[in-house]
Amino acid sequence: MVYVPLGSFYIGDGDGSSQSIGAFYQNVNTSVLIDNTLKQSIKCGSTNFDDAQLTTTGIGIKGDAGLDTNNDGTIDNLNFPTGYNAFYMMKYEISQGQYRNFLNTLTRLQQKAHVASNIANDSPEGNPPHIFVMTNTSAMRYRNGIVCPSSGNGTTDSVVFSCDLNGTGTYNEAADGEWIACGSLSWNDLSAYADWAALRPMTELEFEKACRGTDPSVNREYAWGSNDITGTISLSAGTGGTTSERSGQSGHGLCNYENNAIGGPL
Secondary structure, rough: OOOEEEOOOOEEEEEOOOOOOOEEEOOOOOOEEEOOOOOOEEOOOOOOOOOOOHHHOOEEOOOOOEOOOOOOOOOOOEEOOOOOOEEOOOOOEEEEEHHHHHHHOOOOHHHHHHOOOOOOOOOOOOOOOOOOOOOOOOOOOOOOOOEEEOOOOOOOOOOEEEEOOOOOOOOOOOOOOOOOOOOOOOHHHHHHHHHHHOOOOOOOOHHHHHOOOOOOOOOOOOOOOOOOOOOOOOOOOOOOOOOOOOOOOHHHHHHHOOOOOOOOOO
C-alpha cells in the first residue's frame, strides 16, 4: 500500500489556452487548486459519460469537508473522499494470482458471474473446453492465464481456479502469470473484488492527487508524468512488446496507473 498524505493539489490540466477532453475546470482551460476552501462551479468537459451536473452548473468541492453536489454553496455530501485528506491505496494493479484467490473463495453461482467462460456444467462450454476463463477461450489470450480444469468440476461445488499462462497443465508455476496485472475485468468484477479485499474504488479526485502529487498540472500530462506517448507497437501478445520504455512511477510511488489493463486503482 502507498500512503498519500494530507495536502492541497490540482485537478484538471488547463494551461490558460487549452485543456484535455473531460478535464476539470472552474474557468475553461484553467486547472483548479483543491484545498480547505470551497471551490464552486467546478465542471468537466463533456465526454457523454458524466453526470449532467458536471457539464451544466457544476459542483462545489471543499477538500476537508466534501462535495456541494448541487452547487448551492452548502456541503451536502459530507466526507466524500476528495483526495485532500490522507489516504492509502494499492501500489500495483490487481494481479492474476490475487483474482484467482478471490474466485476460489466464491460459491459456484458467484463464480459464474465473475468469469467469461460458461462454467455451469462439469466441463466449461466450448470444443475444446474454454478453460481460460477470463477470455472465454481454449488457449491463452491477452496474457491472461487464469484457468479451470477441463472436466471434473461437477455442477454445484465451487470450481478450483489456477494460473497456467504457459499452458503446460502444471498450475501455479513461477512462469504462470500470477504477478501479471489481471485484465478482462468488468466494473462488477472490480467492485466485487474490492468488497472481498476490504477496499473501495478510488475517486477521480484521489486519482489525480495520487498521480500528480502536489505539483502544478501540466497540459495533456499522462499519469506517469509525461505529456508525450509512444505509438502502439504490440496491442496484445503472449510476451511483452518489441521495445521497452521506462515505466515511471506517479507522484506517490504508484506503478502503471494508466496501462493496458483496466487500471482499477483501489
